[in-house]
Amino acid sequence: MTTPDIRLIAVDMDGTLLGPEGDVPDRLWPLLERMRERGIAFAPASGRQLATLQAMFGGVDGDLDYIAENGAYVVRGEVEVSSDAMDPTVVTAIVQRIRDAVAAGDLHTAVVVCGKRSAYIEDRGGEFREEVDKYYRRLEVVDDLTATGDQILKVALYDFDGGEAHTAPLLADLTATHQVVVSGEHWVDVMNRGVDKGVALRALQRDLGVTSAQTAAFGDYLNDIGMLQAADWSYAMADAHPDVVAVARHRAPSNADAGVVTVIEQLLA
Secondary structure (H helix, E strand, O other): OOOOOOOEEEEEHHHHHOOOOOOOOOOHHHHHHHHHHHOOEEEEEOOOOHHHHHHHOOOOOOOOEEEEHHHOEEEEOOEEEEEOOOOHHHHHHHHHHHHHHHHOOOOOEEEEEEEOOOEEEEOOOHHHHHHHHHHOOOEEEEOOOOOOOOOEEEEEEEEOOOOOOOHHHHOHHHHHOEEEEEOOOOEEEEEEOOOOHHHHHHHHHHHHOOOHHHEEEEEOOHHHHHHHHOOOEEEEEOOOOHHHHHHOOEEEOOHHHOHHHHHHHHHHO
C-alpha cells in the first residue's frame, strides 16, 4: 500500500485516544514531535471545552489545533478559526424544558451551559459534579443558567439513566432547527444546526489548505460520524458504536490498547 500523504490528524478523546482511566498514552508525546517536524497538524476533537483540551496538551512544544465543544469552537494555537454561538432565547428554552421534565419526574438529567469563557452549572454535587469536572476545566456554579452573560456554544445534558433513551427523545423536535447529538452513554449535546465535528474539521482543512485525502480521523461514538466522513483515512475504534463502524473506512485497535497511537505509528512509518 502506498504511504498516504497525511497532513492533518483529528482525534476524538474519550473512548478513542484516552485510555480507560482517561489518560493520554505515553507513546503519543514523541509522535507529536515527529508530526510537527513533518508538518502534520494534530487536532484533538472533543465535546470537552477548549480550556480542558489545552490543559491536557499543555506540555507540548508548539501549537496544536483544537476542535472543542463538539465542533462549535475551532482554534489553531490561540487563533480562532470558527465559532457558532447559540441564540440566548433557545438556551433559555432548553434549560427550562429540562427543569420542567425533572420537576415532573420524567427525567433524571442535569444541565451544563457551555460558553466561550467558561462552563456553567447550578449547584449540584455527587456523580454529576464528578463527570463535569472531568470535561470542564473552567467551571462556574451560578444561581441561574439562563443568565450567564456569556456567548453560549453548546448546552450539554447529563442523563443519569442514559441520554440516547431518555433525554434525546425529549428534544427530538429541536432537530428541525438545531443539532442534537448523543455524545456518550449519558451525554446529549445541543448546538446550532450545522455544528458538528465534521463541519469543524472541514473548516480546519480549509484554514490549513489540507484535503480530505490528506486527513486521518479517529472516533468511537455518534458525535464522531461527521468528522470521519470528512477524512478519507477514517478509523472506527474496535469497540465503536455500530453506526460509527458503518461509516469508517478502517478499524483501529481499542483505546485500551492505545489503538490511535498504534495506527499513527503505522502512518508515519
